[in-house]
Amino acid sequence: MIHCLMRSTFVTRYLSLQVYETCFYRSTTKLADTLAANEERKCVPLNTNDIITATVAQSHAIPAMSATVTSSKAMPLLETVNPEIAIEDFEISASKIVPLGHVDKTPLPFEEIPGPMILKLWEKYWRYVPLLGRLSWNRNVTPIKYLFDEYGCIVRINGPFVNDIVMIHRPEHIAEVFKQESELPVRSGIDILQHYRLNHRKYRSAGPFSLQGLEWLEVKEKVDRPLHETISNYIGKLNSVCGELVNKIRNIRNRQDEVPTNFHQDLTAWGMECFYVMMFNKHLGFLDSSKSTSETTKVIDALITAHMYMSRCETGFQVWRFFETPFAKKLFAACDILDEIIGKYIRQAQNKLQASSLSKQEKSPNAEKNFSLLEKMMIQGIHSDDIAILLMDMIILGVQAVINCEAFLLYFLARNPRIQKRLYDEIISVLPKTDKTTVIKESLENMPYLKACIKESLRLRPAFPYLTRLLSSAISLHGYTIPKGTFVIMANQITSQREENFEDPGKYQPERWLKQNEYASNPYQEYSCLPFGHGIRSCLGKDMAEMQMMLLTAKLVREFTIEYDYADIRSRFLMVNVPNKSLRFRFLDRN
Ligand code: HEM
Known part of the structure; x- marks a missing residue:
């Protein structure tokens, strides 16, 4: 048979x-x-x-x-x-x-x-x-x-x-x-x-990951500014979401201070709460099971399902091109749920903006400051279909990327206690334990070692293993002429793990990013590690992702010594690199 x-x-x-x-x-x-x-x-x-x-x-x-x-x-x-x-x-x-x-x-x-x-x-x-x-x-x-x-x-x-x-x-x-x-x-x-x-869905376009040409540029230009403004405005709220994860960890640890095997789901809840806070200015309670609503459960389930079936549909035989396969049906059902929820927030924002006669307020920078990112995008006049698609891409790919990159970062810190100790010293010097003041942008700017730890983790486990471009003009590579219109796949995960680009490439060594002079003579060094892509089409959510990762890592390392006792965690590719094992970290309270 x-x-x-x-x-x-x-x-x-x-x-x-x-x-x-x-x-x-x-x-x-x-x-x-x-x-x-x-x-x-x-x-x-x-x-x-x-x-x-x-x-x-x-x-x-x-x-x-x-x-x-x-x-x-x-x-x-x-x-x-x-x-x-x-x-x-x-x-x-x-x-x-x-x-x-x-x-x-x-x-x-x-x-x-x-x-x-x-x-x-x-x-x-x-x-x-x-x-x-x-x-x-x-x-x-x-x-x-x-x-x-x-x-x-x-x-x-x-x-x-x-x-x-x-x-x-x-x-x-x-x-x-x-x-x-x-x-x-x-x-x-x-x-x-x-x-x-x-x-x-019969939308008018396919979304920012797929949009091309002037259609893409129009959306990008309108999204860029609100996105960057919102990030610094929401630092306090994002920090308190990170605090919720710290509390949750305290409650779910076992007698050995180890979190359950489904800790990845708690990281997903953290990622979604951060997204909700910034995008909708809404705190839904993803991390608080006593407050969890049908929406929190629906969103997390839909996100996990969409992720799994998107990967299954994209790799191997793409039979869905000919008829709607069971995998495609499951993916579409999960996307429909996310779409419906996103649609609800778009309608709410439209009503709010209409009610507050936006046209007058939008000229005042102070009034704009309190708008959610979604409302700011609507003020920019982005079509609601494009916003819906952008938000779903951000959830399915962006939020997933942050969650999994954070998981790998915690793993590397757990596996490298000396590095974790050095990081702890830096965090404590900027945010002393007794200090009750909230984190501000400058606090994070004063943590170069934390940035280096993140960068090094992204070098070894980038969210996306390759970048792609369609050549808009002919170039010469390795003695060959590559004509315009050729589709190029740049295997950046391989690039950043080759000995000729990084000494001891397999080792987690954040220090290498602090010794920039060593690389100054190499004009191509910056192209050896491009976890967020490069150029005008690079990641729109880079600042958001880095901010989230810095806030959570600083909070966790300040509160706990993180350990991991099991086999090496490697990556497997499910449209985003994800850990191939459960995140069975021990979080031991620091005195
Ligand atoms: C650590 C987390 C993340 C990593 C490593 C990452 C990485 C990337 C990469 C490699 C690209 C392709 C860039 C290129 O082709 O040059 C990309 C595109 C994109 N990312 Fe991210 N990303 C992350 C998080 C996020 C987040 C949190 C969001 C938004 C919520 C986001 C939104 C986007 C969007 C909208 C694009 C398409 C940009 C365009 O085509 O103009 N990303 N990301």
């Missing part, structure tokens, strides 16, 4: 190629439209996860190689072992070997970049159908690393169904991509969310 299922899946997939082709082209049309009208190459960017999943499965031979080596060594892995691939024999490619002394400096044609052919990819793709249990849902950068190990520092994926995709990891190559960036950079979106918004 399994055999039949495998065969039928493969056949269905094969027969679907024609339909797929249409889909790829359709999904790219929007991206391509945003490039100059006279664009010569039409790029067809596959969903990033799809590419990564698929490319592992393809045959490793490259046509027209000048040299091949056959090897049966196990695949070197970054995080997880995939025995399926490890035992396979494969051919290692070598790009054209040029005799020394005759180095021709003219750029090599794009077609000569080594890499797998997408057609070959289909041959083996069916073996990796996650339903058949061959490859887990939560693969991370391992497949990408595998491609670099196979083909070198620049890899091209090409074939009849997708146009050209290039993967890179060297900081100097990443710098080149950002140097060519236009005023309207194009990045890949999340296809299933795009589908949900445009087809299921």
